[in-house]
Structure formats: structure tokens, C-alpha cells
Amino acid sequence: MLRHLLLGAAAFLASTAAIATAAPKDDIAAAAKTLADGQNYSWKTTSANGNPNAGGGGGGGGGFGGGATTGKASKDYITYSQSMRQDSYDIVIKGDKAAVKTPDGWQLASDLAKPDPNGGGGGFNPAMFIAMRALSFKAPAAQAQDLLAKIGDVTPADDAFSADVPADTVKELAAFRPRNADPNMPAPEVSNPKGTVKFWIKDGALTKMELHLQYTISFNGNDRDVDRITTTEISDVGSTTVDVPDDAKAKLGS
Numbered sequence: 001m002l003r004h005l006l007l008g009a010a011a012f013l014a015s016t017a018a019i020a021t022a023a024p025k026d027d028i029a030a031a032a033k034t035l036a037d038g039q040n041y042s043w044k045t046t047s048a049n050g051n052p053n054a055g056g057g058g059g060g061g062g063g064f065g066g067g068a069t070t071g072k073a074s075k076d077y078i079t080y081s082q083s084m085r086q087d088s089y090d091i092v093i094k095g096d097k098a099a100v101k102t103p104d105g106w107q108l109a110s111d112l113a114k115p116d117p118n119g120g121g122g123g124f125n126p127a128m129f130i131a132m133r134a135l136s137f138k139a140p141a142a143q144a145q146d147l148l149a150k151i152g153d154v155t156p157a158d159d160a161f162s163a164d165v166p167a168d169t170v171k172e173l174a175a176f177r178p179r180n181a182d183p184n185m186p187a188p189e190v191s192n193p194k195g196t197v198k199f200w201i202k203d204g205a206l207t208k209m210e211l212h213l214q215y216t217i218s219f220n221g222n223d224r225d226v227d228r229i230t231t232t233e234i235s236d237v238g239s240t241t242v243d244v245p246d247d248a249k250a251k252l253g254s
Contacts, residue, residue, distance in 0.1 A: 024161045025154040028199045031206035032148065035141035038075040040240040043140050043232055045069040050212055050227035073139040074242040082133070084126045091134045092248040098134035099251040102127060106247045109134040140232050144209055147197055157198060165195030165213070174215050174226070189218040208233050 035041055046068045071080025078093040090101040091109070098109035112131035138146065151163040165173075170193035193215040200208035209232045216225050244254075 024156065025148060025163075027201060027204075028144065028154065028161060028206065029148050031199075031201050031204055032141050032144035034204070035073075035206060035234070035237065036139075036145060039237055040072070040074045040242060041141075041234055041237040042072050042240045043070070043234045045071075045140075045230060045232040047228050047230045050214065050229045071139070072240050072242045073141065074240070077242050077244050078137070078139050079242055079244060080137075082130055084130060087126060089127070089130045091130070091137070092244055092252065093134060093137060094252045094254060097252050098131070098137070099248045100127065100131055100134060101245075101248070106245070106251045108251055140209060140234055141206070143232075144199065144206060147211075151197065154199075160198045160200045160208075160210075162196060162198045165197055165211070167193040170195040170213055170215055173211075173213060174217055191216045191218070205237055206234060 069080050069082050071078065073079075076094060080091055082089050082091065092099045092106075099106045100109050100112055102112070109131035112127055113135060115128075147165070147169070150166055150169045152166075154161045154163045156162075171190040173195075174190045174193065175188045193213075195211065195213045197212070198208075198210040199206065211230045211232075212228070213230075214227045216223050218224070
């Protein structure tokens with residue numbers, strides 16, 4: 001009799017532990033789904049060096065450089081502004097298409113991302129980088145959903161929930177490629193990948209997400225150590241108004 005009671009108690013504790021582990025991830029998934037299913041919201045994303053004493057290393061957007069991003073999302077459109085060096089770029093996304101505001105007006109990101117057929121220019125091209133990023137960009141709700149599908153257990157961490165990011169996912173995030181990218185386009189090599197992600201929820205809503213990635217990335221045999229913390233804060237859920245310029249709508253076929 002005692003043995004049966006002990007076995008029953010052990011089974012109950014095991015099932016309770018499993019529920020406790022799954023519940024935070026389910027709560028985060030529900031909070032992200034609420035945003036993704038059509039709730040208008042605003043966000044701001046900033047990046048910082050995860051090891052300020054290391055000197056250099058990092059750069060937003062997977063180690064490619066870049067400043068803060070402020071954006072808005074609705075069921076139909078994503079709009080955001082990306083700072084790059086001394087300039088700021090406005091981007092509008094609808095479905096799998098993106099438009100970027102340039103000095104020559106709104107242009108399709110798919111056109112801006114194409115290499116110069118004459119092989120001219122040379123050096124870093126901020127507009128091309130912004131366009132390539134726009135073609136692979138996902139709003140915070142979709143980012144959270146993607147990460148949740150790839151991470152394992154989620155555990156409480158102070159006032160947030162934390163999880164390790166698998167090495168393959170870190171590599172994928174570090175060496176981003178635009179949708180419909182040329183399969184012959186060489187991707188940067190990524191090694192020593194490590195990562196963690198944190199989620200904050202308040203009143204059933206996802207309010208903040210922090211992604212900490214560490215890796216070594218190689219371009220043409222040149223290695224660069226990256227240690228970046230990217231923080232996204234979400235606000236004005238349900239009250240955000242997303243305004244899209246008519247010229248951008250025309251480019252996107254809206």
C-alpha cells in the first residue's frame with residue numbers, strides 16, 4: 001500500500017514539474033500569437049555589445065552593423081525606420097515584398113538588393129544592406145514565434161523567462177539571407193555559436209524580448225568575434241496607427 005502511494009506521489013510530482021516547465025512557453029506563445037494575429041503594436045529595437053570590455057566586435061543585425069530600429073505592425077503592413085551610420089531609412093513591408101525610401105523615392109528592396117551589374121561601387125553599400133535586411137525582416141511577434149519553435153525548455157529568470165538558443169539557430173540568425181536569395185550567393189561562415197533569449201510578459205501580453213548571441217563570423221578568411229545583446233520593447237498594443245505612404249503602396253502593388 002505504501003509503495004503504491006509513493007509511486008503515485010512520484011508520478012504526480014513528475015507531471016507537475018512537466019506542466020510547470022511547459023506553462024511559461026505556452027504563455028509566451030499565446031502572447032506572441034495575440035500580436036501576430038492582427039493586433040497593431042509599436043516597438044523599438046536596440047543593440048549593445050554583450051562584452052563592453054572586449055572592444056569592437058558585434059554590430060546589430062547579425063554582426064553586420066546597424067543602429068536602432070523603431071517600427072509599427074498591423075495585420076497588413078510592417079513599417080520601420082533603420083538607422084545606419086549617419087542616415088536613416090524608412091521601410092514598408094507587405095507580405096513577401098518590401099519597399100525602401102531612398103533619395104530617388106520609394107524603391108523595391110528586391111531591386112536595391114541586386115548587385116551592380118557593372119561591378120562598380122565597391123565598399124560597403126548601406127542601401128543594399130538595408131534592402132537585404134528588409135527582405136528577411138520579421139516583426140517582433142513573428143520573431144518570438146520563430147524562436148519559440150526552435151528553443152527547448154523555458155525557465156523563470158528574475159521577472160522574465162529565459163531559454164538557450166540552439167547552435168544551429170544562432171548560425172541561422174548570424175548569417176541571415178534574404179527570402180528568395182540566390183542559392184549561389186556565398187554565406188558567411190559562423191563558428192562557436194552560443195545564445196540565450198529572454199521574454200517578458202505583462203497581463204498576457206509580450207512586452208519585451210532580449211536576444212544575446214555570441215559567435216565568430218568569417219568573411220573571406222577574416223574572423224570577427226561578435227557578442228551582441230539585441231533588446232526589443234513592445235508598446236501601444238491595440239492603439240498603434242500604421243500609416244503607409246501612397247508611393248510605397250504603389251510600389252508594393254497595394
